[in-house]
Amino acid sequence: MTVTLDRLQRLAYRIDDVNNSAGHAEPDSVVPTLPINLQSGSGDPGVCCDHSGKMGGSQAWTSRYTLIMNISTLVTPMVRQTLSADVYSQLRELLISGRMMPGEKLSLRTIAEALGVSVMPVREAVHRLVAEQALEMSANRYIRVPVLTVSQFREITSIRLNLEGQAAGQAASLASPQALVQIEAIHEEFCSEFAQSVPDESRLIALNKQLHFAIYDQADMPILLRIIESLWLRIGPILNYDLRSGNERVVQRVQASHHSALVEALKKRNPGAASHSLQNDIRTAADFILETGVLVVADTVRPASTD
Template identity: 60%
Template sequence: MDLSQLVTPLTRQTLSGDVYKQLSELLMNGRVMPGEQLSLRTIAEGLGVSVMPVREAVHRLLSEKALVLLPNRVLKVPTMTVSQFAEITSIRIHLESLAVGQAALRVGKPALAEIRSAHERFTREILAKKPNESSLIALNKELHFTIYRQAQMPMLLEMIESLWLRIGPILNHDFRSNSPRVTEHVSVAHHERIVAALERGDAQGAGEALAGDLQGAADFIVSAGVLLADDPAATPAVPVRGAKKRFPAGTPGRPATERRDIAV
C-alpha cells in the first residue's frame, strides 16, 4: 500500500501528535488490512516528516495494541482470534449502547440534523451501483461517532475510540467482501432504526438498534472465517460462533500479509 496517497503532509509543530492522529484515522477507517505490514520510512515520506515523530506515534499505538511489533522487528496491523473478536464485540456493544442511549436523551435538533445527514451520505454510497468500499467504512465511522459525541461523555468516547483503533481494520471484512450487509443494505436498516430512535428520544430503542448493528456485523465476520482460530487449550472469555480452523500460511481464507521489513 502506498501510504503517501492516504495521508496528508504535516506542517505543524506537534508532529508526533499529528502523526498519531493520522495513523489512528487510517486504522479506525479501515484503510489498512489485518496482517498488513507497515514501514516507518514510508509513513514518514507520506507525511513529509522525519522518522522520529513517526517512531514516537508508532510506540503509542503499540502500547494501545493497535499495532504489533514482531520478533523480527516488523511492524504489523494485528490479526485477531475468534475469542478476541467476540470479547471486543461484547465490550463494544455495552459501551456504544450506553453512548447512543445517552445521546438519545441529550441530542438537540441541530445535532439530529447532522446525524440524519451522515446517515443519508452512508445510504447514498451503499445504494450506488458500485459502492466505494473505503468510503463506506469512513462514512460508517463518521455516523457512529457523530452520534456518540452527543452523549457528552468524553471518557466514554475515548474508550470507544481505543476499541475502534483495534476493530477498524477488521471491518474491512464486513464492507469489502460483498457481504449481505452491503448488497442487501442490512446496515442501512440498522442505521435507520438508530436514527429514528434518536429522533424520538428513545434511549432503549436506540441502544437495542445499535446492538443489532454491531452484532450483525460481528456475526458475518465470524462466519466468513477470516479470524484466527483459538488455542484449543484456551477457554474463550465469551461464547463464540462460527470458529474456523487455523489456516497454514498461503491458504485461501487466511488474512493476507504483505511483507515490508522495518526497524523500529
C-alpha cells in the same frame, strides 16, 4: 539525548542571542548557569564525549559558553512534538476507520515518505500505537496491524455492545436538534453511497465511522467516548470487513437498515430503541465476521453469547 559539540554550540549561540536582545552582555547575568564539562565521567551526564574524553576539538570553547539550566533544555522541541502528534493522529484515524487491514505490514520509511516527514516522528507515533496494542512491532522491526483471535474479537464485541449501546441510548436523550440534523445528513450520505451500482468502499467505511461517533459524541460522556475510541483502535481494521467484501449484506443494504432504525430512534428520543438498533448493527456485523473465518483461532473458543 545525545548532545554533540555542534549542538551545544548552537544552543550557546541561541542563549547569547536571547540575553543580548534582553540587554544582557553575558548569559551568566540571567540565571545561574552550569559550565560544560567535556571530560569523560564528569559534569552533566547528558553531555557525551568521544573515547578520548574530549568532544571533537579544543576544550577552550567551554571557558566561554555555559548552558542555562531551564525548561528549554529539558523538553522536546515543539515542532517535533507537533509532527509526532500529527502522525499519530493520522495513523490512529486510519486504524479506527478500518482503512488498514489485519496483518497489513508497514515500514517506518514508507509511512514517513507518504506523510512527507522524517522517520523520527513516525517512530515515536508508532511506539505509542504499539503501546496501545493497535500495532505490533516484530523482532526484525517491521510493523504489522494485529490479527485478532476469535476470543479477542468476541470479548471486544461484548464490551462494545454494552458501552456503545449505552452511548446510543444516552444520545437519544441528550442530542441537540442541530446534532440530529447532522447525524441524519451523514446517514443520508451513507445510504446514497450504498445506492450506487458500485459503492465506494472507502467512503462507506469513513461514513460509517463518522455516523457512529457523531452519535456517541452526543452522549456527553467524554470518558466513555475515549474508551469506545480505544476499542475501535483495536477492532477497526477488521470491523468493516463486511463493507469491503461485497457480500450479501452489502447487496441487501443490511448496514443501512440498521442505521435507519437507529437514526429514527434518536429522532423520536427513544433511548431503548436507539440502544437496541445500535446493538443489532454491531451484532450482525460481528456474526458475519465470525462466519467468514478471517480471524485467528489461537485458543480454545467456546460459544459466547453477545447479549
